Amino acid sequence: MGNILAGYFAIAKAKGGLVAQVKLAMITKMSLEKAKQAPDSQENIKLFEAAIDKV
Amino acid sequence: MVRFYNSLQFRLTVSFILLILLITGLTYFSTYNEAKKALKETVREELIEVIGIASTQVKGDILKKMLLLKTGDEETTEYKEITGFLLGLRKNSKDLANFYVLRREGDKMFFLADDAYLETPDDFAKIGEEYTDNDEALIQGFTAATASPEFYTDKWGTFLSGYAPLKDETGKTVAVIGVDMAVEKVLDKQKFIGSLLYIIIGLSIVIAGLIILFFSRTIIKDITNLTKATSRISQGELDVQLPEIKSRNEIYELNEGLKSVVAAVEFLKDAAAEKNIEQNK
Numbered sequence: 001m002g003n004i005l006a007g008y009f010a011i012a013k014a015k016g017g018l019v020a021q022v023k024l025a026m027i028t029k030m031s032l033e034k035a036k037q038a039p040d041s042q043e044n045i046k047l048f049e050a051a052i053d054k055v
Numbered sequence: 056m057v058r059f060y061n062s063l064q065f066r067l068t069v070s071f072i073l074l075i076l077l078i079t080g081l082t083y084f085s086t087y088n089e090a091k092k093a094l095k096e097t098v099r100e101e102l103i104e105v106i107g108i109a110s111t112q113v114k115g116d117i118l119k120k121m122l123l124l125k126t127g128d129e130e131t132t133e134y135k136e137i138t139g140f141l142l143g144l145r146k147n148s149k150d151l152a153n154f155y156v157l158r159r160e161g162d163k164m165f166f167l168a169d170d171a172y173l174e175t176p177d178d179f180a181k182i183g184e185e186y187t188d189n190d191e192a193l194i195q196g197f198t199a200a201t202a203s204p205e206f207y208t209d210k211w212g213t214f215l216s217g218y219a220p221l222k223d224e225t226g227k228t229v230a231v232i233g234v235d236m237a238v239e240k241v242l243d244k245q246k247f248i249g250s251l252l253y254i255i256i257g258l259s260i261v262i263a264g265l266i267i268l269f270f271s272r273t274i275i276k277d278i279t280n281l282t283k284a285t286s287r288i289s290q291g292e293l294d295v296q297l298p299e300i301k302s303r304n305e306i307y308e309l310n311e312g313l314k315s316v317v318a319a320v321e322f323l324k325d326a327a328a329e330k331n332i333e334q335n336k
Contacts, residue, residue, distance in 0.1 A: 018326065022319045022323060025315075025318040025322040029311070029314040029317075030318055031324075031325055
């Protein structure tokens with residue numbers, strides 16, 4: 001549960017460090033902890049995919 | 056905590072009510088006054104029309120008999136015939152008070168006949184009785200069919216009257232015929248319009264009340280929920296469930312923005328906590 005979503009925070013960190021992770025949290029409206037608890041649904045993955053392109 | 060009298064709900068409700076009262080009040084006064092004027096004008100036009108027609112009926116023998124009447128002739132057959140004729144002119148109109156005929160001698164007016172004789176024998180204008188409360192339209196009535204511009208009061212009551220000239224076979228004006236409409240008849244019609252306006256205003260207030268209720272239950276409720284959540288966040292509670300706003304309006308945008316900020320703060324808080332743990336190892 002939420003492993004795929006949490007992985008996006010690692011990608012963001014690699015792309016732009018802490019600032020990129022904060023941006024990702026803001027766009028998805030989910031903190032890392034919330035992302036870990038959220039289901040890896042198609043909808044959520046789509047949301048994170050779109051957000052990672054913006055950070 | 057927002058005090059009740061400072062709340063958006065209270066202020067919007069009060070503003071709405073004041074606005075409704077202002078608009079309906081202005082509408083009532085302007086509409087009612089205009090309706091009153093229009094109604095009076097309609098009554099005047101009706102009186103001019105009625106008296107114009109009536110003046111064409113008083114001719115030939117009946118007019119000659121009328122002009123021959125002398126003081127004290129009230130009990131004669133001729134007078135009864137004349138007043139019966141005048142009464143017959145208004146039998147189909149319940150709004151008209153009475154018909155009468157006046158002749159002019161210099162600046163003075165004297166009654167020749169009054170159909171009130173047949174209905175109220177104790178209170179009618181007798182033959183030769185001078186009419187002193189001259190309605191300004193009465194003088195004009197010797198020239199053409201006209202009606203009083205305003206209500207006037209004499210010893211028989213308050214009326215709006217119509218007047219028209221009576222002409223002999225040579226075309227000379229010999230008298231004037233008048234018809235009265237009692238003020239009560241016009242006031243009854245005005246009251247009816249007033250009541251109708253009250254009903255319309257009452258309905259408007261009820262509809263406006265329903266609109267206020269709708270606002271209270273949708274927009275204001277969303278703002279209230281958002282305010283409560285923001286208040287908890289300001290106290291350090293980041294794990295607050297922000298409201299789900301269905302309408303895609305400004306409040307929705309504000310709520311979504313707040314969700315982003317809360318997510319960012321939560322992330323930073325978690326990151327700081329994680330860093331602390333790592334430093335303490």
